[in-house]
Amino acid sequence: MKKGSIKKYLLCILGIILSIIWISPFYLVLVNSFKTKKELFTSTLGFPKKMLFSNYKQAASDLKLGESFVNSVLICIISISIIIIFSSMAAYALQRVKRKSSTIIFLGFIAAMLIPFQSVMIPLVAEFGKIKMLNSAGIVFMYLGFGCSLAIFLYHGALKGIPSSLDEAALIDGCDRFRTFWLIIFPMLKPATVTVIVLDMMWIWNDYLLPSLVINKEGMRTLPLMIFYFFGQYTRQWNLAMAGLTIAILPVLIFYFLAQKQIVKGIVSGAVKQ
Amino acid sequence: MGRGVKMNRSKKPKKREMWYWLFLIPSIAALLFVVIIPFLVGIYYSLTNWDGVNPTKFIGFINYKSLIGDQLFWNAIIFTAKYAFVFIIIINIMGLGLAMLVTRVIPGKNLMRTAFYLPNLIGGLILGFIWNFIFVDVFQTIAEKTGIAWFNGWLSTTNTGFWGIVIITAWQMAGYVMIIYIAYIENVPMELIEAAQIDGASPWQQFKNIIFPLIMPAFTINLFITLSNSFKIFDQNLSLTKGAPGNTTQMITLNIYQTAFSQDHMALGQAKAVIMFIIIAVISIAQVYYTKNKEVEQ
Numbered sequence: 001m002k003k004g005s006i007k008k009y010l011l012c013i014l015g016i017i018l019s020i021i022w023i024s025p026f027y028l029v030l031v032n033s034f035k036t037k038k039e040l041f042t043s044t045l046g047f048p049k050k051m052l053f054s055n056y057k058q059a060a061s062d063l064k065l066g067e068s069f070v071n072s073v074l075i076c077i078i079s080i081s082i083i084i085i086f087s088s089m090a091a092y093a094l095q096r097v098k099r100k101s102s103t104i105i106f107l108g109f110i111a112a113m114l115i116p117f118q119s120v121m122i123p124l125v126a127e128f129g130k131i132k133m134l135n136s137a138g139i140v141f142m143y144l145g146f147g148c149s150l151a152i153f154l155y156h157g158a159l160k161g162i163p164s165s166l167d168e169a170a171l172i173d174g175c176d177r178f179r180t181f182w183l184i185i186f187p188m189l190k191p192a193t194v195t196v197i198v199l200d201m202m203w204i205w206n207d208y209l210l211p212s213l214v215i216n217k218e219g220m221r222t223l224p225l226m227i228f229y230f231f232g233q234y235t236r237q238w239n240l241a242m243a244g245l246t247i248a249i250l251p252v253l254i255f256y257f258l259a260q261k262q263i264v265k266g267i268v269s270g271a272v273k274q
Numbered sequence: 275m276g277r278g279v280k281m282n283r284s285k286k287p288k289k290r291e292m293w294y295w296l297f298l299i300p301s302i303a304a305l306l307f308v309v310i311i312p313f314l315v316g317i318y319y320s321l322t323n324w325d326g327v328n329p330t331k332f333i334g335f336i337n338y339k340s341l342i343g344d345q346l347f348w349n350a351i352i353f354t355a356k357y358a359f360v361f362i363i364i365i366n367i368m369g370l371g372l373a374m375l376v377t378r379v380i381p382g383k384n385l386m387r388t389a390f391y392l393p394n395l396i397g398g399l400i401l402g403f404i405w406n407f408i409f410v411d412v413f414q415t416i417a418e419k420t421g422i423a424w425f426n427g428w429l430s431t432t433n434t435g436f437w438g439i440v441i442i443t444a445w446q447m448a449g450y451v452m453i454i455y456i457a458y459i460e461n462v463p464m465e466l467i468e469a470a471q472i473d474g475a476s477p478w479q480q481f482k483n484i485i486f487p488l489i490m491p492a493f494t495i496n497l498f499i500t501l502s503n504s505f506k507i508f509d510q511n512l513s514l515t516k517g518a519p520g521n522t523t524q525m526i527t528l529n530i531y532q533t534a535f536s537q538d539h540m541a542l543g544q545a546k547a548v549i550m551f552i553i554i555a556v557i558s559i560a561q562v563y564y565t566k567n568k569e570v571e572q
Contacts, residue, residue: 012380018372019389022445025404026392028412044415086300093297105298112309114558116506118527119551120312122534122544123319126326127312145308148301177293206397208509213535224399231403231513238407245400252395260388263395267450268457271495 026249033242040239055243062233063226063244069251071215072205072222075136079143080200084193087148091155092181096164106156109149117146117209125213139214143204151196154270158192159185191265198259198266205252223248313551320545325538337545346521347546350529357439357525358504364444365500366493369451374481376452377459387456391449398446402513405442409434409514435515435523442510447503451496458492459485494568498561502554526550 032040033055034048059065090109094102128138162185170180186193208224216225227248234241256263320337324330341347372390376383393401409428417425428434462485470480508527511517517524517532524532530550534543 008378008380011375011378012382015375015380015382015386018375019386022389023392025408025445028408029404032407040411044412086304089297090301093294097294105302109301109305112305114555115309115313115551116554118506118508118530119547119554120309120316122530122540122547123316124308124312126540127315141304142308144301145304148304152301177297181297202395206399208397208399208512209531224397227400227403228513238411241403242407245403248400249396253392256392256395264391264453267453271450271454271499 029242029245029249032239033246035239037237037239052239055239056247059230059240059243059247062240063223063230063247064221065247067219068221068223068226071136071220072224075139075143075211075222076201076204079140079147079204080197082140082144083147083151083200084196086144087151087196088155088186088189088193089181090148091152091159092185094152095156095159096167106152109152113149113153121209121213128214134214136215136220139211142210142214143200146210147200147203150199150270154192154195155189158189162188194262195266195269198263199270201255202263316544317548319541320548322541324541324544326540327538337542340542341545341549346524347529347533349522350524350526353436353523354505354507354525357436357507358501360440361443361504362497362500364440365447365451366496368444368448369496370455370493372448372452373455373459377456387449387452390452393446394449396446398443398507398509399513401442401446402510405438406514409438429515430519432519432522435518438514439507439510439523439525442514443504443507446510447500451500454496454499455489455492458489462488491568494561494565498557502557505550505553505557526553 028045031047032044034051034053035043035055036052039049094106124142125134128134128142133141166184167180170184171177175183206224208228211222211225212228215221227244230244231241234244319330321332321334322330323333323336376387376390406429413425413428417423429438466484467480470484475483506527507525508531511523511525511528515523517528526546527550530543530546533539533546
């Protein structure tokens with residue numbers, strides 16, 4: 001018994017040490033974001049002697065924080081809403097109507113997941129440029145195109161667990177398909193919806209490459225794009241750069257601590273079903 | 275009479291047809307215009323002299339032939355393959371080790387899970403910048419203070435650039451791999467382990483003979499997710515090394531990006547992109563076959 005508890009303590013200590021190593025990069029970013037340039041060079045590892053908030057003021061104004069944050073939030077919310085609305089409807093049609101065309105279309109969506117983004121990005125940007133769609137509307141449509149396959153797959157799996165006798169009862173009562181789906185079926189798909197929100201939020205919020213090709217214009221840039229320019233500007237002024245990075249990390253951390261359970265569940269079901 | 279019945283019958287499917295296609299059209303349109311058509315057009319473009327300016331002419335396989343002598347491209351492929359090999363081994367050992375640790379009954383295991391998963395939430399671009407600071411500035415400080423030469427000159431050589439990318443992506447994705455292992459480890463029935471303990475099995479025997487066979491599916495999932503991910507890595511490469519020194523730490527995606535958007539060789543970049551697709555497709559098809567065979571065996 002005693003041997004077991006010693007082992008438990010050792011494992012616990014190992015876990016604590018590893019956890020500290022794991023979050024130490026965030027510690028370094030945070031403490032150095034409050035230092036002056038000089039203090040950062042003389043003591044990189046320690047606490048700041050005086051909390052210097054002016055770094056944040058400078059970083060927020062250089063990142064055009066108000067604008068880029070709103071851009072990021074809007075693109076994230078609109079894209080995810082559209083992915084959820086159209087993917088759940090498509091999955092419903094494909095799962096409920098059993099015939100050959102459904103199977104073929106479903107397999108088409110799944111097969112498209114094989115194609116990596118980098119294999120289509122060059123012609124995609126060229127074609128959308130020709131029809132003047134390199135803008136916010138264009139990027140939302142692109143996120144639907146890249147995101148619908150996985151979402152349809154997840155909804156399709158969830159729909160199998162909802163008996164179609166429910167639909168039939170509603171249809172007999174005079175509900176049309178549209179209302180049957182939105183009023184009766186869609187609320188029952190909530191777990192799948194949460195999974196889609198979690199996976200797509202982490203993807204779209206953090207995405208750099210697609211926005212850099214599509215909305216890399218004054219006034220349209222998202223937070224990752226601004227961070228990219230900002231960091232290039234301040235590679236010699238680490239204290240400012242660290243304040244900028246802290247600003248970029250903070251929303252994600254808040255989101256994580258609010259929705260940790262759902263995030264972990266979403267990751268597992270997303271990965272296992274792929 | 276007979277005709278009337280027939281008409282009714284043909285009317286009904288038509289009504290069904292309407293909602294069916296209305297529900298499907300937005301997603302199909304998006305997939306077609308964003309993925310399928312650019313993909314097919316891309317294959318055609320890779321067989322032309324397309325540069326975005328001059329009129330496009332069909333030139334056959336000339337782009338692909340010129341890739342044979344493209345030292346930078348081969349360098350990127352070899353660098354990426356080497357990275358994938360090292361990364362997959364390290365990430366699976368780390369992920370499994372962390373999962374074994376935090377599935378034990380120890381105090382604070384939920385906080386530990388949170389800590390290990392944290393980096394995976396943040397975008398590769400930002401993580402790359404954070405580690406850029408650590409490798410360049412913090413390591414330099416440690417080297418000066420302790421005099422340990424190992425901390426000197428990170429990211430200034432190909433080798434440290436390589437290990438830099440390995441360290442940052444392993445740190446980022448170990449938590450993800452861990453979560454998938456945890457999901458399977460927690461499904462291992464406790465009775466099995468208790469029975470083995472009563473029979474006097476050592477911890478290693480318990481792991482080898484009971485836990486590992488039961489978490490084999492997690493191993494397969496993680497293996498293929500990490501394998502295909504390591505060929506798609508872009509952000510971390512861009513923000514950590516940008517290919518420096520001298521393009522020797524350039525991975526496939528960064529090479530494609532620079533060929534197309536920095537040098538304006540759109541057709542050549544697209545030929546490289548098609549080759550990248552083939553690599554990813556082979557990995558994914560191998561996974562499907564492997565998983566199907568396993569399912570048959572069980």
